[in-house]
Amino acid sequence: MEKGPSFLFAGVSFDKKKFATDLARFKENKESENLADDFSFVEGEKTDPEKAMVSFVKKRKRKSIAGVEGFNVFKSSKQLAPAVDKEKEKVEDGPSKAKKELNKQIERDAVFRKKYNIHVSGANVPSPLRTFAELSSRFGCESYLLRNLAEHGYKEPTPIQRQAIPVLLSDRECFACAPTGSGKTLAFLCPMLMKLRCASKDGIRAVILCPTRELATQTTRECKKLAKGNKFQIKLMKKELVRSTDLSKFSCDILISTPLRLRLAIRRKKIDLSRVEYLVLDEADKLFEVGNLLKHIDPVVKACSNPSIVRSLFSATLPDFVEELARSIMHDAVRVIVGRKNTASESIKQKLVFAGSEEGKLLALRQSFAESLNPPVLIFVQSKDRAKELYGELAFDDIRAGVIHSDLSQTQRENAVDDFRAGKTWVLIATDVIARGMDFKGVNCVINYDFPDSGAAYIHRIGRTGRAGRSGEAITLYTEDDIPFLRNIANLMKASGCEKTAIMLYQHPHELGNMSMSRNYVNILKHKAMGCYEFISICFTVTSCGKLLQITGVPYRSKSAAASTAL
Numbered sequence: 001m002e003k004g005p006s007f008l009f010a011g012v013s014f015d016k017k018k019f020a021t022d023l024a025r026f027k028e029n030k031e032s033e034n035l036a037d038d039f040s041f042v043e044g045e046k047t048d049p050e051k052a053m054v055s056f057v058k059k060r061k062r063k064s065i066a067g068v069e070g071f072n073v074f075k076s077s078k079q080l081a082p083a084v085d086k087e088k089e090k091v092e093d094g095p096s097k098a099k100k101e102l103n104k105q106i107e108r109d110a111v112f113r114k115k116y117n118i119h120v121s122g123a124n125v126p127s128p129l130r131t132f133a134e135l136s137s138r139f140g141c142e143s144y145l146l147r148n149l150a151e152h153g154y155k156e157p158t159p160i161q162r163q164a165i166p167v168l169l170s171d172r173e174c175f176a177c178a179p180t181g182s183g184k185t186l187a188f189l190c191p192m193l194m195k196l197r198c199a200s201k202d203g204i205r206a207v208i209l210c211p212t213r214e215l216a217t218q219t220t221r222e223c224k225k226l227a228k229g230n231k232f233q234i235k236l237m238k239k240e241l242v243r244s245t246d247l248s249k250f251s252c253d254i255l256i257s258t259p260l261r262l263r264l265a266i267r268r269k270k271i272d273l274s275r276v277e278y279l280v281l282d283e284a285d286k287l288f289e290v291g292n293l294l295k296h297i298d299p300v301v302k303a304c305s306n307p308s309i310v311r312s313l314f315s316a317t318l319p320d321f322v323e324e325l326a327r328s329i330m331h332d333a334v335r336v337i338v339g340r341k342n343t344a345s346e347s348i349k350q351k352l353v354f355a356g357s358e359e360g361k362l363l364a365l366r367q368s369f370a371e372s373l374n375p376p377v378l379i380f381v382q383s384k385d386r387a388k389e390l391y392g393e394l395a396f397d398d399i400r401a402g403v404i405h406s407d408l409s410q411t412q413r414e415n416a417v418d419d420f421r422a423g424k425t426w427v428l429i430a431t432d433v434i435a436r437g438m439d440f441k442g443v444n445c446v447i448n449y450d451f452p453d454s455g456a457a458y459i460h461r462i463g464r465t466g467r468a469g470r471s472g473e474a475i476t477l478y479t480e481d482d483i484p485f486l487r488n489i490a491n492l493m494k495a496s497g498c499e500k501t502a503i504m505l506y507q508h509p510h511e512l513g514n515m516s517m518s519r520n521y522v523n524i525l526k527h528k529a530m531g532c533y534e535f536i537s538i539c540f541t542v543t544s545c546g547k548l549l550q551i552t553g554v555p556y557r558s559k560s561a562a563a564s565t566a567l
C-alpha cells in the first residue's frame, strides 16, 4: 500500500484562487505546516488505531485553538459561500435595503427551521427549501428530475431534504444527522444529480459509499429511478464489474460501492478517483468505525484527490467522535441536525419485553405470532448462528419465514431481500447486515429477539419500521443477562418521546402458579429500582395455558395488587 498523508488532507490541496484568504492565514501560521503529520492512518502502521484517533482529534483541537482558521468548520468564513441562491446574490447589489432584506430572510429561515425542527451550524447557511418547485426557481433544476419526484409521489421535501439539498447545491460540505426513514437518500442524490447536470465520459464524477452490499444495491436502484430521463451512467461496484472491466479506463457519472470493493480496486492501482467531484459517506458513523476507517475509508477518500471535491456525511446516528473528525477534515462545512441527535424515530411505538431466559424468548415470540402476526415483520438476532438457529425453530411453525446473514451467497442474500419485499416471506430473520439504511415498505413490526449491542444498533434496527411518516412498532426482548445494558435502551426510548411503554412478562404455562411468576415480578421491580423504568407504566401480559391475560396501565403504587390478581 502506498504511503502518504491520510485522506484527511486530500482536500487540503486548495483551489488557491478560491481560498486565497484562507491560504494567506494558513501561510502566516507556522504551526499549521505540519498538519499532514497529525493523522497517519496508513495501513501497515503498528499504532493502536483507537489511540491514533484520539490523539489525532486532540492535536487537531489544539491546532484549531491555536488559530488555524481555514480548517475550522464552524469558523465564520469571510468570503460568502459560492451559493447559487439568487436571493442572497441580490444582497451584494443594494446597500442597506439589501442588508435589511437579508436580515429578514435570515429571520424567516430561522422560523422555518424551527417549525421543522432543523438545527444548523456553520457560516452563511443557505436558506431551507420551502417546496420542490424552488429547486427550479432557485437552482435551475431540470424538468426530468422534478417529473421523477412527482412520479415518486414526493409532494414536499422532508426536513433533512429542505436543508441538506440547498447546502450541497451551494457547494458546501455537509454532515447531516436525521432520523431513520426521513429521506436522507434523496437529500444527497438530488443535489448530486443536479450538480452533475448531464452524462459525461470524463472519468468517475461522483462516489457514494455504503456500508453493506444490500444498501449499495438499494441506493443504486433509487438513484437510477431518480435519474430516469437523463443518460447518466450509474454503476454499482460489483464483483463482476471488477473482474470484467479494465478499471484504469473506467468512467461513469455515479459509482456506488462498499468501501471494501472500492479499496480493492484502488489497491490494484486500477481505478482513478482523482476526478470525483462529489463523495457521499452514507451511514458515516458505521463507515468511520475504527477498523473500517483505517483499512477501507482512508484509502478511498485519499484517492478522491480532486481539490474542489464536495464531501458529505449522512447518518441517523452521529456520535461525537465522528463529528470531531468531520469538523477537522471538512472545509467550511455545514452541520445539519433534524430533531434530537441520536434518537429513535418518534413514529415508532416501542416496547420492552422481559422474557426471563432464552426459552422465554422463543415462547414469547411464538405466543405473539399465535395471537397476532401482522406481517411484514423483521426479527433481529445477534449472529449468523443465532439466525440459523431461529430460522430452524420457525421452520416447524406455520410461518413463512426467510433468513439473511453473511454466510449466505450474494444471490441468496438478494433473494431473501427480494422475497421479503415481494411479500413472499412474512417474517425475515436477520443479523445487523440489514439493520442500516434498508427501506422495506411498510414493515409493521421489528422484533429485537437478541438485545442490540449498542444504542446506535437499536436506533437503526428499529428504524426499519415507522418510515416516511408511517407508524410502526418495535419490541425488544430481554433476559436477565441483558439487564446491565437495559438503561441505555430505556433512555433512548424516553428520548424519542416514549412516555408510556409496556414491559411484558411471558411465563411458561407450566410455571404458572408457582413462585417463578412472583420471581419475575420481583425482578421487574428490581429493574425499576435500578432507575431503568422511571417513565414506564407497566403492563403485564401473562400466558396462561395458551391464553393471554392482560393487565394494562397499572399505576406504580397499585401494581402489587394487580400482580396478585394476575397470579
Ligand SMILES: Nc1ncnc2c1ncn2[C@@H]1O[C@H](COP(=O)(O)OP(=O)(O)OP(=O)(O)O)[C@@H](O)[C@H]1O
Binding pocket: 153, 154, 155, 156, 157, 158, 161, 178, 179, 180, 181, 182, 183, 184, 185, 186, 315, 316, 436, 437, 438, 439, 463, 464, 467, 468
Ligand atoms: N419527500 C418525500 N416525501 C415522501 N416520501 C419520501 C420523501 N423522500 C423520501 N421518501 C421516502 O421515505 C422513505 C425513507 O427514505 P430513506 O430510505 O432515504 O430514509 P433514510 O433517512 O435514509 O433512512 P435510514 O436512516 O434508515 O437510512 C423511502 O421510502 C423514500 O421513498
